[in-house]
Amino acid sequence: MEKTVTLVPDHPSLEANMRKTAADATALPEAPMPMPTQSLSPAEPPSFSFRQWLSRAFGPRLTVRS
Amino acid sequence: MAQPRIWAPIDGAILRTLPEHAGNGTEPAGVIALRALGVIMAVLAGGMAALLFVQYAALIRLSEWFWLAAALLAVSTAWLAWGAFLGTLGLAPLRQKSAEAEIITARTVVLVPICNEDALDTFARVAAMRRQLAGAPAQIDFAILSDTGSAIGAQAEEDALALLLAETGSTGSKVYYRRRTQNTGRKAGNIAEFISRSGAAWDFALVLDADSLMEATTVLTMIRRMQASPNLTLLQSLPRVVRARSLFGRAMQFAAAFHGPVFTRGLARLQGRTGPYWGHNALVRIRAFADSCGLPELPGRAPAGGHILSHDYVEAALLARAGWTVRVDPDLGGSYEEGPENILAHARRDRRWCQGNLQHARLLRTEGLRLWSRAIFVQGILSYLSSGFWATFLIAATLAGLWQTAPDYFPGVVAIYHERLGFLPVLPIDASGRAFGLFLGIVGLLILPKLLVLLEAILTGRARAHGGTGASLASVLSELLLSAMLAPVLMAYQVRALVQVLSGQDGGWPPNARGEGQLTLRESWAASWFITLTGAAGLAFSATMVPQQLPWLLPVLLPMLLAPVLIAWTSKPARLRTVYATPEESDQPAILELHDTILSRWRQHAVPVRAAAVA
Numbered sequence: 001m002e003k004t005v006t007l008v009p010d011h012p013s014l015e016a017n018m019r020k021t022a023a024d025a026t027a028l029p030e031a032p033m034p035m036p037t038q039s040l041s042p043a044e045p046p047s048f049s050f051r052q053w054l055s056r057a058f059g060p061r062l063t064v065r066s
Numbered sequence: 067m068a069q070p071r072i073w074a075p076i077d078g079a080i081l082r083t084l085p086e087h088a089g090n091g092t093e094p095a096g097v098i099a100l101r102a103l104g105v106i107m108a109v110l111a112g113g114m115a116a117l118l119f120v121q122y123a124a125l126i127r128l129s130e131w132f133w134l135a136a137a138l139l140a141v142s143t144a145w146l147a148w149g150a151f152l153g154t155l156g157l158a159p160l161r162q163k164s165a166e167a168e169i170i171t172a173r174t175v176v177l178v179p180i181c182n183e184d185a186l187d188t189f190a191r192v193a194a195m196r197r198q199l200a201g202a203p204a205q206i207d208f209a210i211l212s213d214t215g216s217a218i219g220a221q222a223e224e225d226a227l228a229l230l231l232a233e234t235g236s237t238g239s240k241v242y243y244r245r246r247t248q249n250t251g252r253k254a255g256n257i258a259e260f261i262s263r264s265g266a267a268w269d270f271a272l273v274l275d276a277d278s279l280m281e282a283t284t285v286l287t288m289i290r291r292m293q294a295s296p297n298l299t300l301l302q303s304l305p306r307v308v309r310a311r312s313l314f315g316r317a318m319q320f321a322a323a324f325h326g327p328v329f330t331r332g333l334a335r336l337q338g339r340t341g342p343y344w345g346h347n348a349l350v351r352i353r354a355f356a357d358s359c360g361l362p363e364l365p366g367r368a369p370a371g372g373h374i375l376s377h378d379y380v381e382a383a384l385l386a387r388a389g390w391t392v393r394v395d396p397d398l399g400g401s402y403e404e405g406p407e408n409i410l411a412h413a414r415r416d417r418r419w420c421q422g423n424l425q426h427a428r429l430l431r432t433e434g435l436r437l438w439s440r441a442i443f444v445q446g447i448l449s450y451l452s453s454g455f456w457a458t459f460l461i462a463a464t465l466a467g468l469w470q471t472a473p474d475y476f477p478g479v480v481a482i483y484h485e486r487l488g489f490l491p492v493l494p495i496d497a498s499g500r501a502f503g504l505f506l507g508i509v510g511l512l513i514l515p516k517l518l519v520l521l522e523a524i525l526t527g528r529a530r531a532h533g534g535t536g537a538s539l540a541s542v543l544s545e546l547l548l549s550a551m552l553a554p555v556l557m558a559y560q561v562r563a564l565v566q567v568l569s570g571q572d573g574g575w576p577p578n579a580r581g582e583g584q585l586t587l588r589e590s591w592a593a594s595w596f597i598t599l600t601g602a603a604g605l606a607f608s609a610t611m612v613p614q615q616l617p618w619l620l621p622v623l624l625p626m627l628l629a630p631v632l633i634a635w636t637s638k639p640a641r642l643r644t645v646y647a648t649p650e651e652s653d654q655p656a657i658l659e660l661h662d663t664i665l666s667r668w669r670q671h672a673v674p675v676r677a678a679a680v681a
Contacts, residue, residue, distance in 0.1 A: 030263065032262060035262050038359065043432075
């Protein structure tokens with residue numbers, strides 16, 4: 001897609017050295033802040049094991065005597 | 067320490083509004099109750115609509131397609147009812163006052179991410195805001211973050227930057243400019259790169275779009291509110307659409323200005339700690355944003371995979387997941403943006419939003435998200451699927467009528483025997499009452515909230531800013547009529563977008579066509595011939611095969627048939643200024659005037675050059 005952009009070659013503010021000064025003066029400061037990538041994964045569904053359920057429900061109960 | 071509760075009476079019903087609290091992760095009970103009430107009312111409305119339709123369909127013996135039509139009608143009506151609930155909820159003013167810090171100590175940077183924009187226009191906005199903020203009791207810098215791909219576009223930006231620096235001189239605030247040669251991650255990636263490289267230099271960032279403008283007082287108010295609330299990490303203002311010229315643009319602008327504040331108040335009552343983020347005209351706490359909002363690429367290719375297009379909703383959800391508060395404050399004025407001037411520009415933007423919202427379907431099961439964040443994703447998805455539901459409902463209802471069975475006047479089981487007259491016929495029960503009731507109910511859900519907003523505007527005096535009671539009434543009725551005419555055309559574009567996205571076509575992020583205005587009939591035809599053909603085919607089919615349903619289908623099929631005419635007509639300048647009047651038209655805000663002044667002075671030396679815009 002074509003667009004129209006506007007240049008201002010004759011504007012008094014735009015001598016070459018002023019452009020260069022502007023570019024130098026406006027460089028972003030170096031002040032890093034980490035931005036770790038977040039996880040968007042679905043939660044793991046709770047896994048169900050019939051054997052584990054059986055052992056929990058009906059397995060031998062151990063009692064510890066103090 | 068107990069937090070203060072603020073009460074907002076609404077016509078005798080007492081609502082608990084959000085108490086400001088830090089990080090205990092719970093939503094107020096009143097907010098949860100309101101949300102549940104809205105869902106229940108929406109489900110009831112959808113159920114009643116489906117029941118009425120099923121009764122109507124059974125009485126007039128429609129074929130089994132009516133079951134599909136009923137299911138779709140239930141979902142679509144529930145969606146309409148949810149919107150009506152939002153509007154009704156926002157009728158009463160919010161009475162709580164947000165806390166504001168007296169002295170601003172936070173350092174703020176105004177971020178202006180741009181990509182192939184009109185450099186003079188964009189930089190003139192920055193100049194206007196910088197000029198207004200001169201002397202403000204706060205450190206507020208500006209960072210223009212460019213993703214412009216073309217060399218000539220970059221040259222234009224450098225020229226405009228020099229003008230900006232010369233215009234505003236040394237005002238105390240600094241202006242930074244950075245251009246990326248690779249626009250990785252598009253806008254979200256642009257901001258992420260800034261934060262990773264330079265974010266620690268500031269505390270807050272005011273995120274703008276290229277067409278955003280904000281009054282200095284609004285910017286300072288937002289900074290004060292965020293500074294006063296340690297758990298508040300994203301504060302969204304309600305941008306007002308300004309500078310519309312066409313009939314379509316002014317109608318949208320009026321609807322946003324007249325109805326928008328009320329619906330946003332309704333949204334604010336439901337937001338709890340999990341408010342919306344619309345990607346611009348919002349203040350963020352940089353540290354929290356950096357900790358919580360690093361977005362990954364989704365597995366797979368676009369449109370379902372790749373970079374997250376509608377990143378703002380996801381960022382808000384991630385902030386809420388981390389325990390922060392995201393909030394919209396509808397009382398913040400002085401926040402402006404520009405909108406599309408014609409239906410084609412609107413449809414192009416909507417195509418991107420459709421893809422972005424449908425992409426959120428992959429995030430519904432993301433671990434740790436708040437239930438309300440998931441509900442917001444669902445609302446965004448439904449806002450586009452609903453067009454598909456309506457279209458499919460129309461088709462299913464038409465097919466149901468196609469195989470409508472003839473009445474059986476002498477059903478063997480229930481034939482009535484009269485001693486003298488013999489067997490009497492069983493006449494069909496008149497079902498028109500149910501059909502009419504259903505029609506009235508759906509129209510009521512669409513229209514009644516807007517009429518209530520009109521009543522609110524008249525009673526509160528807000529209508530004065532829109533030309534007075536008479537002009538407001540004319541504007542509301544005119545906007546309703548125009549919306550009814552354009553709805554089938556917009557539905558067709560949305561259905562096309564849905565089909566494209568669901569069939570795997572990536573629409574990407576096309577350059578914004580800001581300021582694009584009048585369209586010729588040829589241009590409109592080129593973009594909408596498929597709608598006209600669909601309307602013509604539908605009319606021919608209905609008239610010949612299901613003539614009894616034609617009156618119900620005409621309000622949809624006629625606008626589709628006339629789509630090119632409607633698109634061209636609504637793109638023309640709106641000459642009658644008393645209709646669709648907004649406060650910003652009658653009393654132009656200072657920031658807009660300042661922008662106009664600066665831009666017109668710069669343009670005196672401008673040389674237009676055609677350049678390829680690289681998205």
